[in-house]
Amino acid sequence: MVVITTPSIDHFPIVNNSFIDPSFFNDVPIIDLSKPDSINLIVKACEEFGFFKVINHDVPMEFISKLESEAVKFFSSTLSEKLKAGPADPFGYGNKKIGQNGDIGWVEYILVSINSEFNYQKFASVLGVNPDNIRAAVNDYVTEVKKMACEVLEMLAEGLKIHQRNVFSKLLMDEESDSIFRVNHYPPCSEIEEFNTKNRIGFGEHTDPQIISVLRSNNTSGLQILLKNGHWISVPPDPNSFFINVGDSLQVMTNGRFKSVKHRVLTNSVKSRLSMIYFGGPPLSEKIAPLPSLMEGKDSLYKEFTWFEYKKSAYKTRLSDNRLALFEKSL
Numbered sequence: 327m328v329v330i331t332t333p334s335i336d337h338f339p340i341v342n343n344s345f346i347d348p349s350f351f352n353d354v355p356i357i358d359l360s361k362p363d364s365i366n367l368i369v370k371a372c373e374e375f376g377f378f379k380v381i382n383h384d385v386p387m388e389f390i391s392k393l394e395s396e397a398v399k400f401f402s403s404t405l406s407e408k409l410k411a412g413p414a415d416p417f418g419y420g421n422k423k424i425g426q427n428g429d430i431g432w433v434e435y436i437l438v439s440i441n442s443e444f445n446y447q448k449f450a451s452v453l454g455v456n457p458d459n460i461r462a463a464v465n466d467y468v469t470e471v472k473k474m475a476c477e478v479l480e481m482l483a484e485g486l487k488i489h490q491r492n493v494f495s496k497l498l499m500d501e502e503s504d505s506i507f508r509v510n511h512y513p514p515c516s517e518i519e520e521f522n523t524k525n526r527i528g529f530g531e532h533t534d535p536q537i538i539s540v541l542r543s544n545n546t547s548g549l550q551i552l553l554k555n556g557h558w559i560s561v562p563p564d565p566n567s568f569f570i571n572v573g574d575s576l577q578v579m580t581n582g583r584f585k586s587v588k589h590r591v592l593t594n595s596v597k598s599r600l601s602m603i604y605f606g607g608p609p610l611s612e613k614i615a616p617l618p619s620l621m622e623g624k625d626s627l628y629k630e631f632t633w634f635e636y637k638k639s640a641y642k643t644r645l646s647d648n649r650l651a652l653f654e655k656s657l
């Protein structure tokens with residue numbers, strides 16, 4: 327018999343408030359994709375924050391709303407129904423347990439693989455619909471978001487004066503690209519008031535291992551990023567825009583010029599947050615190494631590794647671990 331235990335609220339980490347600026351950070355770089363002069367701004371944003379917001383993105387609202395409403399329906403189902411679509415090992419429905427190494431957060435989620443065969447039946451049964459409808463809703467959304475991510479990566483390559491404009495985007499376009507799609511639902515954490523403790527962790531601090539992550543959320547706050555000065559700042563939500571994170575692999579490919587951004591999600595005691603994230607990763611066999619044109623005569627900061635090797639190692643770590651440390655050269 328499988329016994330599913332739910333951690334009690336006492337087990338949910340509380341954040342250390344010492345470096346939290348409670349006000350919203352209004353200086354998140356904004357990249358307007360309809361303006362050609364955004365190229366230099368993107369490079370600057372990746373160097374300074376590893377994070378920026380994209381507006382005028384051309385992803386049809388219809389695809390966003392369709393997927394969002396399917397996700398809301400799914401998460402509104404009973405827990406016993408949803409658990410039939412789990413566990414997330416790593417794909418499927420997950421509840422409070424993040425990854426396989428003991429992390430927990432006030433979150434439930436769906437994780438789906440993009441290019442490998444994925445069985446949508448378990449989600450479709452919960453929703454009582456044909457799996458092809460769910461597959462189509464995910465594909466429509468991901469196709470558009472991936473197109474936008476590739477446009478951003480091509481602007482980055484141009485901004486970095488790399489001859490091959492598709493040097494990054496080709497990795498996402500490859501049919502073997504190891505990309506993931508995730509929907510996170512953070513229910514309001516009403517116990518917060520009962521326990522009189524604010525700022526429970528929804529999703530603990532971490533960097534994303536892939537090349538690039540594209541996040542869209544509803545209008546509920548919670549996402550924070552860590553600035554270079556050690557301060558956590560809250561990102562104002564914007565359901566009409568996308569937020570982009572530099573991942574560990576892009577940090578390596580730029581030999582550390584771009585930094586993968588540390589981020590986390592705090593719970594909200596009143597409103598639920600729903601976020602959808604596309605993680606653009608390379609094919610498993612791809613060598614992740616600094617691009618020669620970005621070395622400027624310097625040595626690589628990293629040992630040689632493939633995405634398969636990095637991913638295998640990353641998935642053995644806890645969320646907040648510095649996953650790249652194992653691959654840094656001691657110079």
Ligand SMILES: C=C1C[C@]23C[C@@]1(O)CC[C@H]2[C@@]12CC[C@H](O)[C@@](C)(C(=O)O1)[C@H]2[C@@H]3C(=O)O
Nearest residue numbers: 416424425429534535640641642643644645
């Ligand atoms: C604790 C973990 C969850 C994670 C795999 C890991 O062992 C370390 C990286 C985590 C992360 C963060 C970004 C994405 O949400 C994710 C899907 C990924 O690729 O790496 C998660 C992993 C997960 O939730 O399985």
Ligand SMILES: O=C(O)CCC(=O)C(=O)O
Nearest residue numbers: 508510529549591601603
């Ligand atoms: O849900 C969010 O807003 C961010 C979650 C996240 O960082 C992740 O799933 O990797």
Ligand SMILES: [Fe+2]
Nearest residue numbers: 532533534589
């Ligand atoms: Fe993340």
